[in-house]
Amino acid sequence: MEGQDNNYRVSPEGYYGTFGGAYVPEILHRCVEELRESYLRVIESEAFMQEFSTLLRDYAGRPSPLYHAARMSERYGCRLYLKREDLNHTGSHKINNALGQVLLARHMGRRRVIAETGAGQHGVAVATVCALMGMECMIYMGRTDTERQRANVEKIRMLGGEVTPVESGNMTLKDATNEAIRDWCRHPSDTYYVIGSTVGPHPYPDLVARLQSVIGREISWQLQEHEGRDRPDCLMACVGGGSNAAGTIYPFVDDERVRIVLAEAAGCGVESGRSAATLHLGLPGIIHGARTLVMQDNDGQIEEPYSISAGLDYPGIGPMHANLFARGRAEVVAVTDREAVEAAYELTRLEGIIPALESAHALGALGRLRFGPDELVVLTVSGRGDKDMETYLSAKP
Structure with a gap:
């Protein structure tokens, strides 16, 4: 790049x-x-x-499609593509x-x-x-x-x-x-x-970032096929620990022309006391063998996170993402449980795709951003929503 x-x-x-x-x-x-x-x-x-x-290729079913979501594009005023990791064998990245x-x-x-x-x-x-x-x-x-x-x-x-x-x-x-x-x-x-x-x-x-970087490499050549260029204007993904996001952005991370937007789990709200918004709330500390941003109290004790999404319910963040946030390379949007569920229902009804709750947080960030009509936005749908159906039904907006 x-x-x-x-x-x-x-x-x-x-x-x-x-x-x-x-x-x-x-x-x-x-x-x-x-x-x-x-x-x-x-x-x-x-x-x-x-x-x-x-x-x-032969077992997981790669490459996963890069799908132009026409109705969602109209809704958010851009050219929105979805990287369909939900279509991999086992249902996620x-x-x-x-x-x-x-x-x-x-x-x-x-x-x-x-x-x-x-x-x-x-x-x-x-x-x-x-x-x-x-x-x-x-x-x-x-x-x-x-x-x-x-x-x-x-x-x-x-x-x-x-x-x-x-x-x-x-x-x-x-x-x-x-x-x-x-x-x-x-x-x-x-x-x-x-x-x-x-x-x-x-x-x-x-x-993990290197093994997942197949996502970003495919995005590059698939955009070339779809749009005649090998980079998007904006990449979006959810972050808990951050593997699907790392794989999405890895080939583009040093290209400042590509905007990076990460969506983390606000739970009931960043300041509610029931959140997993580590990048907003975390302080430097050590968790599970790495120095990163960690949700912790004044004594350095880890605070329990909360999210409707089991995959984002983590009090830390990958050190790669902590660095991107600290240096201003990545924008971070904290998306609440309600916003994520509403976004999941919107994608389902506009495009016929039921996303995992984790991916729904990335979708929930779309409404917080502003795009131009010709901007190419790629959002990674990291998993499918089969596993979350009981939660979706109980939290139906």
């Missing part, structure tokens, strides 16, 4: 500006170092790239990362895979790939999320994965991640931890 190189990607030491790093207990130091020393050599090798690309990391685990000689999950899509994706590759699979999921995402729990079990409900904290994504890390500490030699988002100690944020 053209444009000035502003070095928004990770440094050799694992930092995005002042954010990132690897803050892990001694027992995991060797595991993280081995991964850091191995990941680029493996994922950039011809053998890995060939197998990964083949699986993305999570399959991209799961395929890549389980392949990496196999290259590193690991046979047991663990993962955390919130909305359940990462858990389903990891269990799917473990079934494909004959790997042992353990998924940690907060008790609250096992109840509101019951269908995904049963999918994981049907695929041969084991689900461990987590009872600590508010029993959501943060707590599932805590428990997965504890498992990793108990089994450092034979276990690979597949982190589902651009969070955690280096190299995970960079690894």
Whole structure:
């Protein structure tokens, strides 16, 4: 891409500006170092790239379509395209990362895979790939999320994965991640931890962003086919930990001509005390092995987040996104539960697409922005809404 190189990607030491790093207990130091020393050599090798690309095409169903949403375009006064990650195998962008990391685990000689999950899509994706590759699979999921995402729990079990409900904290994504890390500490030699988002100690944020960057690369050549140019004017995605957003923006992040808009979960309102708007509310701190923005009190204790969306219910943010926000490269819109649900119903009724609640937050940001009629806007629909139907019905506007 053209444009000035502003070095928004990770440094050799694992930092995005002042954010990132690897803050892990001694027992995991060797595991993280081995991964850091191995990941680029493996994922950039011809053998890995060939197998990964083949699986993305023949198993996951890539490329995912880039769809011109004509009625939504008229509604918001721009040329709006939707990147349809909801049409991937397992129903979201999570399959991209799961395929890549389980392949990496196999290259590193690991046979047991663990993962955390919130909305359940990462858990389903990891269990799917473990079934494909004959790997042992353990998924940690907060008790609250096992109840509101019951269908995904049963999918994981049907695929041969084991689900461990987590009872600590508010029993959501943060707590599932805590428990997965504890498992990793108990089994450092034979276990690979597949982190589902651009969070955690280096190299995970960079690894996940690279594996998900297939989204942005496809956007580039698909726009060339549709519009005769290889970049949008604006990219939009939801952020919890930030993996679909990272994949969407990765090829464009140093091109200042491309506007980046991230939508986070305001819950009941940013100042309501029931929110997951980390970029608005967070302060620098360490969570799950990385320095980033964290929702915390005056004593540095993590505050419990809240969102109607299980996948955005996280008190931190990926260090890549924290840096983009801190440096003014990304605009951030905090979208409430109500706005997200209304946006989901609007897309459903205008375009016949039922989005996941996570993606609905990105859709909910459209009304806060102003576009010109010729502006090319690409919004990533990171997952489909099947898993959220009970919530949509109970929260119907």
